[in-house]
Amino acid sequence: MTRLAQAFTHEWNQARAARLAGDLDRAFHHLERAHILGQRHTRRHIQSHLGMLHVGWLRSDLREMAGQLARIVAATLFSRIWVPVGNTGGANVSALQPMPVPPDLQALLDES
Template sequence: MSARQAFEAEWQQARTAWRTGDLNLAFHHLERSHILGQRHTWLHVRSHLGMGWVGWLRSDAGELLGQAMRVLAALLFSSIWVPAGNTGGANVNPFKPMSIPPDLADILRAEEFRRATQRNR
């Protein structure tokens, strides 16, 4: 499974959770989608927009403000530098690398291997 496919799977799980009112589970899946998508500008932005939506549903002004700033940063910096494993919520330092869950690390390693293989052709 590619990182994009895994991102879409996490995104769909987040949508299902927020539709059923489980905002904590929705946010969890959005954090996972953030880890998977942060090197792809549009996916990175989508993960932050989703977190902002959950912040809106929670009436959490801090999350809304934090996500607005992170959307701008994602637009500017996704292709330059991202802190690996950062979950993207307003409750974490946006510059702090974090450990990557093993299942996501496997997907990201495979993705990097595919990219390296394509570059060397």
Template sequence: MKPKLRKAFENEMRAMSEAYAARNLNQSFYHLERAHILGQRHFKTHLETHWWMLKIGFGRKDIREIFGQIIRMIAVFPASLFGWVPVGNTGGANVSALKPMPIPHDLALFLEDD
């Protein structure tokens, strides 16, 4: 992962962690979705975002999110192996795991050279 992308990913994860510590699960999930967009092309960061989404699913007692994240965590392995990820996908169980999505403009510049 290139340094500017790594820094952007870490900034989103830091914001997620602060919101999580404050028990603001909605804000925490928002930052995880942004981190997912940034990190989904890299195995470790991709898996990390889904792990945290799973934790938030448990915190919300959201069965759909819990089940969806378990499936997505399993899918990270072949997705990384074959290099296939739906660009821009936010990673939550509220969207198809196969659906490409528009990348927010403020994140797109970090993905240009990756």
């Protein structure tokens, strides 16, 4: 497993632990980090959006759920063609907006 894949799995597991502890804000934060790391890999990209959809469901946040459904379709079609680098993936940001990448994640992306 590559360091990038390991980092994605770490963020995913942190999100899961936070969700199980009832800390949905922390869970979503880790899903955003997983999204940044996984958005160029179709399976990981979709997985991060599914996680966000689940948090949206737990929050009864219809806007987040609708946004994630649209992003899951887009991730399926476009992950290997083009992604907005650094985009955190939540429905609270434009799906097309590149964003600054946190330095610790940028180092991992630079390796891949």
